[in-house]
Each structure stands twice: as C-alpha cells, then as structure tokens.
Amino acid sequence: QVQLQESGPGLVKPSETLSLTCTVSGGSVSSGSYYWNWIRQPPGKGLEWIGYIYYSERTSERTNYNPSLKSRITISIDTSKNQFSLKLSSVTAADTAVYYCARAQGIEYFQHWGQGTLVSVSS
C-alpha cells in the first residue's frame, strides 16, 4: 500500500521560503505511471491544487504549476530518496494552510494522500 508523509517546518516567517518534503513508501516516485502533487487547504477553507511533478527514467521530469502560484513555486524530485519537494517563495499569511502531498493517476484522480502538515506564516 502506497503511503505518503509530509515533513518540514511548521512555522515560516513572512517573505521567506516555505520548504516541504513528501516521502513515499510502498511505491516508486520514478515509476513513470503517476503524477506527484502538492495540494493545500487554508484553515476552514477548501482545497487548492498547487502543482505536480512527473518523472520517468525514459522522459526525465516534467512539472506543471497552478497559474496563480506559478511564479513562486518549485517542485522537485529526489529519486534516490524516493521523495519529492515543494518550495514556495515570498510567503505571506495567505499561504498559511495544511499542505498535502498526493499521488495522482495521470490527470484522472488523487488516489493516495499524505496526512497533511500545517504550515503557519507568521513573524
């Protein structure tokens, strides 16, 4: 059974960069069959897709980001550690949210989710 686990600081200062890592077990991030995503949920609000990274040994990696966040996002992958990561720069209080990593079956659906990690932006 695939499991995903987010990790990273729970508190980030305004204007700094939020960095999170998702560790995958029970499956390989380099399998080439799945899209590895970040999704966030501000307290008391709905879900927002942040972006994904796709990797296969044949085609290397490909990323796709939410246009509203694109200028501030970088998603990368570390196949040796079976992890993928999110960097969100120039954060403000509006970036306070529970951040989830999730595996998607192509562009079909999010099949597996991490438990989520709350990141607060505050000085």
Place this chain on the structure above:
Amino acid sequence: QSVLTQPPSASGTPGQRVTISCSGSSSNIGSNTVNWYQQLPGTAPKLLMFSNNQRPSGVPDRFSGSKSGTSASLAISGLQSEDEADYYCATWDDSLNGWVFGGGTKLTVL
C-alpha cells in the same frame, strides 16, 4: 472563488437520500471525468468516487455519482451518522491546465 460550484451545506436524517451538486464549465467538467473526495473532520481527503461514477474498493454502494454536460452530482442513500463530512468535487481543467476543486459541501446528519 472556486472554479467548480458546490452548495456550501447539505443535510439529512439517518436513512434519507442526499444529493450534492457540482457545477462547472466546458473546459473542466464538460471535457473531463469528475472525482469526489470525502474529508472527515481533522483528516486528509479520501477518494470517494472517480471517473464520474466509479467507487474505489471499500466505498459502500450507498454512494453513487453521475455527470451530465457541465454538471455532476454525488448521491448518498441510506444516510448514516458517519457520513457527516466535507465533500469536494474535482476535475482537470483544460484551460487552466491543472486540477480544480469545488468549494466543498459540509454534510450534516441531523
């Protein structure tokens, strides 16, 4: 403002049937399949329905989904107290080139 439109709340009594709607456009629901996620309080979302009307293993057949044109709906029959949760629809949007979600519907079992 979410790309997909859901009612913010829904309710029903045990045993009743409840329907939650999800409205979109030609670039999202009109062109792609719809998925539904159930989020119990304090937990991560869980895939409840995929490809409009397919239930993952373990999801009771009390849950059903449908899609017509640019709208989709989730129906829950034989409502139970453990169905009290937030429900989100989602799909791919060809114009945005990314996933979009509904704003979520909070289901209360009275």
